[in-house]
Amino acid sequence: MKFDTSRFIFIVKGLLVGAAVGIVVSLFRLLIEKFLVLINFLFMQAHNNSIYFIILAIIMLVSLIANSKFIKDEPNIKGSGIPQVEGQLAGELEMNWWSVLWRKWVGGILSIGIGLFLGREGPSIQLGAAVGQGIAERTNHRGSGRRILIAGGASAGLSAAFNAPIASTLFILEEVYHNFSPLVWTTSLAAAIAANFVSLNFFGLTPVLHMSYKLAFPIHYYIHLVLLGIFLGLLGYVYQYLTLNIDRFYKLFKFIPSNWLAIIPIILLFPLGYFLPDTLGGGNSLILEIGGNIPTVWLLLGIFLLRLLFSTLSYGSGLPGGIFLPILTIGATLGALYGVVAAHFGLLPDKYIVDCIIYAMAGYFACIGKAPFTAILLITEMVGSLHHLMPLAVVSLTAYTVVDLLRGRPIYEALLEKSLKRYTPHPDEFTDQLEIPVFAGSYLQDKQVRDITWPKECLLVAIQRGEKQTIPHGDTLIRSGDTLVIETGDAHRAEVARKIGHIANDISNWKN
CATH class of the missing domain: 1.10.3080.10 (Clc chloride channel)
Structure with missing residues (x-):
């Protein structure tokens, strides 16, 4: 064998x-x-x-x-x-x-x-x-x-x-x-x-965002999950806009070299740390504090505005630091805010506010990162409970759909395009391979290999179908679920991937 x-x-x-x-x-x-x-x-x-x-x-x-x-x-x-x-x-x-x-x-x-x-x-x-x-x-x-x-x-x-x-x-x-x-x-x-x-x-073994919850979210309150998702989607779009356009604010300080822009948030950090030291950092401890002792509506609103503005300002300075945990922190704040308001008007019992915090973290990340599956699993692992899967899915999908309808883009992909400078590959070029999946509804689906105008810089060398890999011929039918194995030079890999992506999406103005 x-x-x-x-x-x-x-x-x-x-x-x-x-x-x-x-x-x-x-x-x-x-x-x-x-x-x-x-x-x-x-x-x-x-x-x-x-x-x-x-x-x-x-x-x-x-x-x-x-x-x-x-x-x-x-x-x-x-x-x-x-x-x-x-x-x-x-x-x-x-x-x-x-x-x-x-x-x-x-x-x-x-x-x-x-x-x-x-x-x-x-x-x-x-x-x-x-x-x-x-x-x-x-x-x-x-x-x-x-x-x-x-x-x-x-x-x-x-x-x-x-x-x-x-x-x-x-x-x-x-x-x-x-x-x-x-x-x-x-x-x-x-x-x-x-x-x-x-x-x-x-x-240790304790989950990063372990929160105690009282009961699973009842089915007859699921309308709140949809409303919470819409709420998160709209404010997620706001976060995307501010993060992707914070450079406009920093351009007002043209007299400061770009690598010194961090002086602005660092100066602002002094009054913030003096009066609100518990709010400092990415927000992990703040999430647990909100979950353990629910603040008032006005305090939650203040925390949201502070986290929204200062996190985008901190990130826009260019310092080494991410938006992953700040997004979850804002999401938790919004979930608490929704839960407290709903409870105040008698629309939702107080005991489900913590559930709203958990669901909102997933929903806010799902709509901003456009990665709902990751959001659901991430919060499930970080909180340490499997009881929230269905509500997490409802909130995440709703928030994702809202941002998608508003033509919001995955935040990291958009940040890459804003900062990308054309990369010149190393002159020591070598042959490389790409693996490109064929999704349902793709232009490539149910087409024969000969029917596709492939980019001249590449060669289709194999089609992976499940565990089986076959060498394609001109009359080989491409099916959804296939993975195309493309051979090209390392210098052309990104260009070939873009061109085949355009073909798959049937972009009519694509030129070979």
């Missing part, structure tokens, strides 16, 4: 990548938490002794100077890092893994740890991808093998940050890599499990 060891070998490699990423990201997460505790302590002490303000000013200045230097030397560390990883996997840009890894790690701690409204999850994904790339290059992988290890590292990074290996794997496949081939998902899942195991040894 002859064994097929290709997947097994990549699963083993995924486990190795995941273990390495787990250590890197767990230390990253731990130091951010400790740093944030220190900053909170200093702000509290500043009420009694002004010397602590001087200490805070020195810390903030060090963070500003260090990050401005890091961003100038390595622009790819700006922001969450998820758009950069997505662009790298698509062949739109390339990164030096070591340059990104250490600067993102140090810069992320210095920007997220000082209390800005930034998340650790996006940077963790980029850190994981950098580790995966480094291991791939050290083991002489290139092309698809290299991308698989980068995707595995990215999955491991999110898993270590959130302790949610299933959702982390799905997020990379659904939102970042856009590829569900068995080799990709098995490697990514193995890496995510290994990273999660390492992270659990650092932080």
Whole structure:
């Protein structure tokens, strides 16, 4: 009997990548938490002794100077890092893994740890991808093998940050890599499990956002899930607009070099930390606090406006930090706000407000990231309960539909397009492969291979149908569910993927 060891070998490699990423990201997460505790302590002490303000000013200045230097030397560390990883996997840009890894790690701690409204999850994904790339290059992988290890590292990074290996794997496949081939998902899942195991040894078994709930949401109250989804979808579109257009605000400060723009949110951080120290950071503790002690309507409204404006301002400065956790925090606030208002008017019992908080986190992320499956699984793993699956699905789908009707786009894809500069591939070109799925309703569906005008830079070398791979001929019929294996030069990979995507969507003005 002859064994097929290709997947097994990549699963083993995924486990190795995941273990390495787990250590890197767990230390990253731990130091951010400790740093944030220190900053909170200093702000509290500043009420009694002004010397602590001087200490805070020195810390903030060090963070500003260090990050401005890091961003100038390595622009790819700006922001969450998820758009950069997505662009790298698509062949739109390339990164030096070591340059990104250490600067993102140090810069992320210095920007997220000082209390800005930034998340650790996006940077963790980029850190994981950098580790995966480094291991791939050290083991002489290139092309698809290299991308698989980068995707595995990215999955491991999110898993270590959130302790949610299933959702982390799905997020990379659904939102970042856009590829569900068995080799990709098995490697990514193995890496995510290994990273999660390492992270659990650092932080324990308690889910990141564990909340106690009293009862499952009754069927006769499901109309509230639809209304909550609509509410989240409308405000999710607002968040998308502000995040994608915050650069217009920063353009008002043309006299400040782009790598020094962080001075604006850092200055604003001083009064915020002095008067509201409990609100600092990405929002993990704030979510748990809201869930454990429901605030009043006016306080929730104030928290929402503060988180909405200052999180977009923090992210727009270009500092290493993400929007993943800030999105969940705003979602939790909106869920509490809806629940409190509904309870006030006697439309919903108080005991279901916590349920609304949980559902709203998923719905808000689903509509902004346009990744509803990831949102459902992520909140399920982070909260630690399977009792919410149906309500989570209703809220997520409703919110997603609202943003889709408003022509909102996946936030990370839109951020990538805004920041993308045309990447010039390395002159050492080599033959590479693409795997392109054929979805139901695609123009490619039920067409013979000869009926398609394929881009001249590529060659269709195989069609994957289930577990079987066949070599296509001119009369081979392409079916929905097939995966097309395309061979092309590494320099043309992104261009070929775009052209075939245009064909699949039957864009009439496509030109060969």
